[in-house]
Amino acid sequence: MPRHPLVSKYASLAAVRDRLPRRPAALGFELADRRVLAVLAVALLLWPFFGSNYWINVAVVVLSYVVLALGLNVVIGFAGLLDLGYAAFYAVGAYLSAILITTYGWNLWICLPVSASAAAVFGVLIGYPTLRLRGDYLAIVTIGFGEITRITINNLTGVTGGPNGVVGIPRPELLGVTFAGPIHFYYLLLALAVVAVFLTNRLAHSRVGRAWTYLREDHVAAEVMGVNAQRFKLLAFGFGASWAGLAGAIFSSRIGIAAPESFTFFESILIVVIIVIGGMGSIPGVIAGAVAMIIVPEILRPLLTYRFLIFGIVLILVMRFRPEGFIPARRLRVRLPAGGVGPEADA
Amino acid sequence: MNAVAVADAAPDQELLQVSDLTCRFGGLTAVEGLTFSLRVSEITSLIGPNGAGKTTVFNALTGIVRPVRGRVTLGETQITGRPPHAVTYAGIARTFQNIRLFSEMTVLENAMAGQHCRSRAGFVESILRTRRQQAEEAAVIREAIEALRLVELRADLDQMAWTLAYGEKRRLEIARAVASHPRLLLLDEPAAGMNRQETKTLMEVIRRVRDTGVTILLIEHQMRLVMDISDTVLVMDQGRLISAGPPAVVQRDPLVINAYLGPDLDDG
Numbered sequence: 001m002p003r004h005p006l007v008s009k010y011a012s013l014a015a016v017r018d019r020l021p022r023r024p025a026a027l028g029f030e031l032a033d034r035r036v037l038a039v040l041a042v043a044l045l046l047w048p049f050f051g052s053n054y055w056i057n058v059a060v061v062v063l064s065y066v067v068l069a070l071g072l073n074v075v076i077g078f079a080g081l082l083d084l085g086y087a088a089f090y091a092v093g094a095y096l097s098a099i100l101i102t103t104y105g106w107n108l109w110i111c112l113p114v115s116a117s118a119a120a121v122f123g124v125l126i127g128y129p130t131l132r133l134r135g136d137y138l139a140i141v142t143i144g145f146g147e148i149t150r151i152t153i154n155n156l157t158g159v160t161g162g163p164n165g166v167v168g169i170p171r172p173e174l175l176g177v178t179f180a181g182p183i184h185f186y187y188l189l190l191a192l193a194v195v196a197v198f199l200t201n202r203l204a205h206s207r208v209g210r211a212w213t214y215l216r217e218d219h220v221a222a223e224v225m226g227v228n229a230q231r232f233k234l235l236a237f238g239f240g241a242s243w244a245g246l247a248g249a250i251f252s253s254r255i256g257i258a259a260p261e262s263f264t265f266f267e268s269i270l271i272v273v274i275i276v277i278g279g280m281g282s283i284p285g286v287i288a289g290a291v292a293m294i295i296v297p298e299i300l301r302p303l304l305t306y307r308f309l310i311f312g313i314v315l316i317l318v319m320r321f322r323p324e325g326f327i328p329a330r331r332l333r334v335r336l337p338a339g340g341v342g343p344e345a346d347a
Numbered sequence: 348m349n350a351v352a353v354a355d356a357a358p359d360q361e362l363l364q365v366s367d368l369t370c371r372f373g374g375l376t377a378v379e380g381l382t383f384s385l386r387v388s389e390i391t392s393l394i395g396p397n398g399a400g401k402t403t404v405f406n407a408l409t410g411i412v413r414p415v416r417g418r419v420t421l422g423e424t425q426i427t428g429r430p431p432h433a434v435t436y437a438g439i440a441r442t443f444q445n446i447r448l449f450s451e452m453t454v455l456e457n458a459m460a461g462q463h464c465r466s467r468a469g470f471v472e473s474i475l476r477t478r479r480q481q482a483e484e485a486a487v488i489r490e491a492i493e494a495l496r497l498v499e500l501r502a503d504l505d506q507m508a509w510t511l512a513y514g515e516k517r518r519l520e521i522a523r524a525v526a527s528h529p530r531l532l533l534l535d536e537p538a539a540g541m542n543r544q545e546t547k548t549l550m551e552v553i554r555r556v557r558d559t560g561v562t563i564l565l566i567e568h569q570m571r572l573v574m575d576i577s578d579t580v581l582v583m584d585q586g587r588l589i590s591a592g593p594p595a596v597v598q599r600d601p602l603v604i605n606a607y608l609g610p611d612l613d614d615g
Contacts, residue, residue, distance in 0.1 A: 226464030
């Protein structure tokens with residue numbers, strides 16, 4: 001992506017200010033080149049017609065993790081809150097939706113917003129006492145809450161079915177189409193991922209996203225600049241959790257069961273790893289991370305259990321040689337309206 | 348840009364009133380019964396030997412430290428014990444002794460931080476990107492650039508803050524604070540580590556900020572700067588205010604000389 005015409009020196013700052021449009025349609029916050037996006041969109045929409053069921057299934061898993069990682073990226077990447085218990089929100093969405101569908105006869109489409117809201121509320125409830133902690137302390141407490149959630153689900157046999165889980169979730173239906181094969185879930189999750197990219201990108205480049213990043217960069221300075229830390233951290237936590245709620249609801253409907261072993265600490269760590277190797281705070285990075293973390297082990301499958309060894313080595317190499325991730329986060333660039341301001345001599 | 352600051356500023360009017368401010372950390376009393384006031388559009392320096400409690404005063408004024416006793420009033424607003432973000436909304440901005448910029452963000456984004464408290468786009472507006480939100484973003488950028496101009500920062504707007512030179516970082520911190528349109532600006536050792544030329548530029552910057560109607564309180568160890576720029580000097584020692592007045596008077600105060608140099612041995 002070419003560097004935008006930028007204004008550099010103090011000498012030309014007045015010119016920059018005078019050239020800023022009153023109401024800029026875009027001040028240069030584009031995710032990527034529109035043509036690249038168009039080609040990508042067509043490819044993503046059409047390839048399943050030519051792909052095998054196996055690879056569509058892999059893509060469905062990739063997309064689930066894209067949604068989960070984009071949600072957690074708001075918490076870890078934008079706001080810098082190391083949440084290692086994200087699977088708890090995933091579980092809340094999956095179980096709530098599973099129970100509402102099997103016991104109360106709801107359908108998935110009503111369960112989606114309900115699960116998202118419930119996960120967000122759960123996030124705020126857990127966040128309220130814990131977000132006073134910072135850094136490693138927050139990480140440890142979130143591990144604790146993640147495990148508490150899983151163990152509670154495992155033991156609340158009357159509601160959750162205990163270790164057996166909630167079984168017999170019927171296949172969802174939309175406009176007369178029954179979601180029988182992976183291709184239906186592919187398009188559902190693709191749509192959800194696109195919405196997640198759109199929303200998190202808009203937030204990242206707004207007053208809210210900047211407040212999150214100020215908190216990440218320097219908590220005290222952010223508060224002194226007027227950022228209400230507790231409020232913005234709860235917002236990040238709740239908003240991030242809502243994506244896990246959505247992904248969870250779709251997950252349990254897709255595999256037809258909600259069981260405790262799907263929501264272990266390992267699940268939380270996997271999503272964190274996706275964000276770290278992809279590029280913390282970077283939306284394209286997180287997508288690349290999810291693709292890599294799911295597809296690479298699939299490609300290595302012929303190597304049987306050795307694939308995890310190789311996978312581990314790959315992760316170590318990535319962190320050694322590209323610690324900022326595959327696609328590092330970029331900061332705001334000021335793009336001026338056509339014409340720009342040429343480089344002026346230093347005053 | 349400083350309509351907020353000048354609005355209620357008749358000359359000689361008091362902007363900040365601090366009375367009986369006391370801060371303790373466990374058994375240690377860092378600040379004891381501090382009482383002073385600042386007049387609108389004046390530059391006041393807070394000096395004193397290391398450990399006198401100067402930075403604690405700043406932390407108490409900005410809500411980072413909760414005083415055990417005392418009142419702080421800014422204009423008509425009682426700000427004692429309010430959290431830091433509320434104090435910023437009320438009109439106090441500050442810089443830090445050990446620079447605290449948002450390192451992995453650009454120069455412009457750092458300056459935009461000042462405008463956080465003067466803008467209001469929330470979650471929904473930011474997602475919908477409404478007309479009002481877009482106009483506000485443009486205004487925030489304009490104000491940030493204005494603040495960068497005021498401190499004469501000659502850096503790329505999209506340069507990462509951590510790449511700046513030391514003196515530039517100090518001035519960016521001042522720009523960030525100024526961008527919040529404060530009524531009172533607190534500067535914690537702004538000239539620390541600066542050479543003579545940088546200090547000179549800094550003094551011009553401070554005067555220029557004052558001329559826009561902002562009241563300034565600064566902690567400083569470089570006496571040349573303090574004596575040159577201040578309307579009033581406050582001297583602290585061991586948590587207490589030991590002297591206050593114009594630079595020339597404070598300079599000759601035996602209590603101040605004693606605090607800095609120790610008791611005069613000839614007098615026994």
